[in-house]
Amino acid sequence: MDTLLYTIVRFAPFSETGEFANIGIVLIGPGLNYFDFKIQRKKYSRVTGFFGEVHPHIYRSAVRNLFEELNRMRSATTRDSKQLALNFEGKSLTNLILQEITRKKEGVIRFSEVRMVLAKDANAELERLYRYYVDREFATPQYIEQIMEKEVRASLKTLGVADRYTEARLQDGVYQARFPFVELQNGLAHGVIKPISLSQERPESIIEHGNKWSYAVHRLKKVGKIRGSVLFPMRAPEAGDERRYSAYLEACELLRSSGAHVALSTDVSDIKNGLSAH
Known part of the structure; x- marks a missing residue:
């Protein structure tokens, strides 16, 4: 060495x-x-x-x-x-x-x-x-979303509702998805929050990530595992890249198509508006 x-x-x-x-x-x-x-x-x-x-x-x-x-x-x-x-x-x-x-x-x-x-x-x-x-190779989508979860948890505390939520894995016997913030009532999810990063380097990765969570919500709602609303606090790509930003907008629409609300992870008022549907 x-x-x-x-x-x-x-x-x-x-x-x-x-x-x-x-x-x-x-x-x-x-x-x-x-x-x-x-x-x-x-x-x-x-x-x-x-x-x-x-x-x-x-x-x-x-x-x-x-x-x-x-x-x-x-x-x-x-x-x-x-x-x-x-x-x-x-x-x-x-x-x-x-x-x-x-x-x-x-x-x-x-x-x-x-x-x-x-x-x-x-x-x-x-x-x-x-x-x-420079490339921040350590900052994988999973790593970034862990940081976002901390941001959202701080926002929930500010809003005085953090105690309503707990981490849970929702599943239908074959498929399962982890949600860091779930409001459970009688074993059913009546409110779900999942921070997601839509800031990947490749535009197709942004769309794929949005589609993944849109599918998860569609499927879990269909089998009754999610009974209430879903909020996706998200992180957008940096300004200046039109292709990535276009992919980000498409991913947001995919998430909304599942009936979910989309908000900025760092905006407490935006998250509050999303929670009002719970």
């Missing part, structure tokens, strides 16, 4: 708020003569959508300049591997470069504190770090 140092590249257009989005990774292996990076250069609608007031050309320009700067540094460190072994007051050239790029600078690009990781393969580790911090 080798010791590697890395920093997370961040896009932070508003110094006043301190908000940022992770857009890349710089990875250095001081003992390996290794310096490389990966920056999000093409698929950036998530970032520019989050900072709606920032024109995309600001992001593109900043990333282009950053890429050129890091590429020059990478070329300098790999042109002559002997340079990397030189020590400057006890610091290798790669460490000096890392120190330079992470020192506080003005502009929309920022760097996290330097972190350490042990890995067998530096290139594979760069990809793993990028997928984790």
